[in-house]
C-alpha cells in the first residue's frame with residue numbers, strides 16, 4: 248500500500264506496524280506529529296495503544312522503559328532538547344538494557360527553526376553506547392522502525408533513532424505493510440540484576456554493555472542501511488550520513504564519480520571508513536548537524552587522507568545543509584536564479600491577535616514602568632514572543648522551567664523585583680519542582696503562570712495540569728492569600744495591574760494565574776462544536 | 784517530467800491546502816513526490832514556505848536548489864519576492880496581489896509590484912476579490928492553483944480530479960466551489 252507521509256508519520260506508521268504497545272512523548276517541534284499520528288490512528292484505538300501525552304520527556308522515557316521491562320514494544324518521542332531533560336533515564340536505560348523493544352526517537356532541529364540550540368543527538372547515542380539510526384528517506388524511516396524493534400530485542404538495548412527537521416517535516420510516498428505485526432505478549436522476563444542499578448550490579452552490567460560494542464559495530468558494517476559504493480575517481484571519497492546523502496545524490500543524478508559511503512546506522516562502521524581513507528586521497532564528510540562523524544574520523548592522529556568537512560570550512564560550520572552547500576563543497580557550480588530582492592522585509596512570528604499572553608504583557612509592562620530595575624525571567628512557549636516588539640518584556644529564556652528557578656536565584660542574589668513568566672504546560676513540564684524550592688524558602692519572587700489551557704506553541708496539545716493549577720500551588724505550600732487568578736482581557740486591565748502590583752510588593756513567593764483559552768484552540772473547539780451541532 | 788515548486792505566504796494563509804491538491808494529483812499519476820513543510824514557530828504570522836518537488840524519476844533532495852524552482856506560488860506578493868534566488872530564469876511566479884501587512888516596515892506596495900513585474904514570467908491576481916465576486920470566498924487559494932496549472936506541467940483535468948478526491952469528503956458544494964476557483968485561475972493564465 249502506498250501512502251503520502253511526513254517523515255514523522257512514516258515513523259509512527261512503522262512503529263504501529265511493528266506491533267507498538269505504547270507511545271510516550273511530550274510535544275516538541277519537529278517530533279510532535281509522530282504522537283499525533285498515533286493518536287489519530289484507527290489501529291492504535293482498536294489496540295488501545297498508549298498514546299496520551301506525558302508531563303515531560305523524563306516521565307515519558309521512564310514509562311516507556313517500564314512498558315519495555317514488561318515485554319512490550321514502546322516508543323519515546325521528543326525534540327532534541329527533550330533528550331537533555333530525560334538524559335538520566337535515557338543513559339541508564341542503556342545500562343539496564345530492555346526486554347520488549349524500545350525505540351527512542353529524537354528529532355533534531357539544525358538551523359534552529361523552532362529551537363534554542365542545534366545539538367546533535369548522535370553524541371547521546373554514543374554516550375549511552377546504544378545503536379543509533381539515522382534514516383535518509385521517509386521509506387527508510389518506515390522500514391527502520393521494524394528493524395529497530397527487532398534489533399532492540401535482539402541486543403537487549405534501547406535503540407536511538409535520530410531524524411532532523413527536513414526528514415520529520417517532509418512528505419514522500421511510502422510503501423507500507425498491509426498487515427501490522429501483533430503486539431508482544433506481557434512477558435516479565437525478570438533480569439533483576441540488570442534492572443537494579445546498584446553499583447555492584449551496574450559494574451557487572453557495564454562490562455557486558457561495553458563488551459557488546461564490537462558486535463554493534465559489526466552490525467553497522469553489515470547493515471543494509473550503510474553502503475559503500477565505489478567510484479572510478481579516487482582523488483576523493485565522500486561520506487554522507489542521513490539526509491545529507493540525498494543532497495549529495497541530488498548533485499549527481501547520473502551517479503557519483505567518487506566512492507560514496509552512506510551511513511545511517513551507528514556505532515561508526517570503522518571498517519568501511521578505513522577503506523575509504525585508505526583508498527582515497529581526500530575524504531569529504533557531509534552530515535546534517537554537528538561534525539560528529541568528522542570529528543571521530545579526523546581524531547588527532549595524522550592519517551593518509553585529507554579530511555574535509557564542516558571543520559575545515561568546505562561545508563558551513565553550523566546550520567542545515569542544502570543541495571547548494573554540498574555543490575559548493577564539491578566545486579560544482581551553483582545554479583543562478585534571480586538576484587535576491589532588497590525590498591523584502593523580515594517577517595518574524597508574533598503572538599496571535601487576541602492572545603491572552605498579549606494582555607498579560609501589556610499589564611506587566613504597565614506595572615513595571617514603576618520598577619525600572621525589574622527583571623523578568625521568561626520561559627519556553629508562545630509567550631517567549633513577548634521578547635519581540637511591541638512588548639520587549641522578557642530578559643531570559645533558557646530551557647523549560649528555568650523562569651521560576653532563575654528568578655529565585657536572582658532573588659537570592661538580591662534582585663527585586665524578580666518576575667517569572669511561564670506557560671501552563673511548561674509549568675507542569677518542569678516548573679513545579681522549582682516552585683517548591685521557592686515556596687520552601689519563601690523566595691521573594693512573583694510567578695505568573697499564563698494559563699491558556701493548552702500547549703500552544705506546538706499546535707495546541709492537551710496540557711497535563713489543566714484545571715489543577717490552584718490545587719498544585721496549594722499542594723506545594725502556597726497560601727491562598729498569594730495565589731491570584733485573573734482573566735487576561737483588555738477590559739480587566741485595572742484589576743490585573745492591581746494584582747500584579749500587590750504581589751510584586753509582597754516580600755515572598757506569590758503566584759498569579761491569568762487564565763484564558765488560546766485563540767487557536769478556541770477557534771478549533773468552536774468549529775468542532777458547530778460540526779457536532781450540524782450532525783444532530 | 785520534473786517540477787520544482789515553492790509554495791509560500793504568511794503563517795495561517797493555508798499554503799498547504801494547495802500542496803495537498805498538487806500532491807494528490809501527482810500521487811495519482813504515480814509520480815515521485817517530496818514535500819518539505821514548515822511547522823512550528825514560524826506559523827504564528829511569520830513567513831512560511833514549502834518546497835514541493837514532483838518528478839517521473841526518483842527525487843533525492845527534499846529541498847530545492849538555488850535557481851532551480853520552476854514555479855513560486857505565493858499567497859502574498861512580498862513573500863513571492865523572498866524566494867527569487869531559488870527561481871529559475873525561466874520560472875514562473877503566480878501570486879496573490881494582496882499584501883498582508885503585519886509588520887511595521889512592510890515595503891511600499893508599488894515597489895513590490897514593480898519588483899514582481901521585473902520577473903519574466905509572472906501572474907499577479909487579486910484572488911480575494913475574484914473569490915468574492917464569484918461567491919467562493921473560501922476557495923481563493925485554489926484560484927492561484929488554477930493560474931499555475933501550465934507552469935506546474937500538470938494537465939487540467941488531473942487537477943480537477945484531485946480536487947474531487949481531496950474535497951469529496953466535505954460535500955458537493957465544496958467540490959464545486961473549488962472546481963470553479965480552478966477554472967477562474969485557468970482563465971487568468973496567459
Ligand SMILES: Cc1ncc(C[n+]2csc(CCOP(=O)(O)OP(=O)(O)O)c2C)c(N)n1
Nearest residue numbers: 275329627628629670671672673702703704
Ligand atoms: C525540553 C523541551 N521540550 C519541548 C519543547 C518544545 N516546546 C516549546 S514551547 C512548548 C509548549 C509550551 O506550552 P505552554 O507552556 O503551555 O505555553 P504556550 O505555548 O501555550 O503559550 C513546547 C512543548 C522544548 N522547547 N523543550
Ligand code: SF4
Nearest residue numbers: 599602629703765766
Ligand atoms: S497559538 Fe494560542 S497561545 Fe500561541 S500566540 Fe496564538 S493564541 Fe497565543
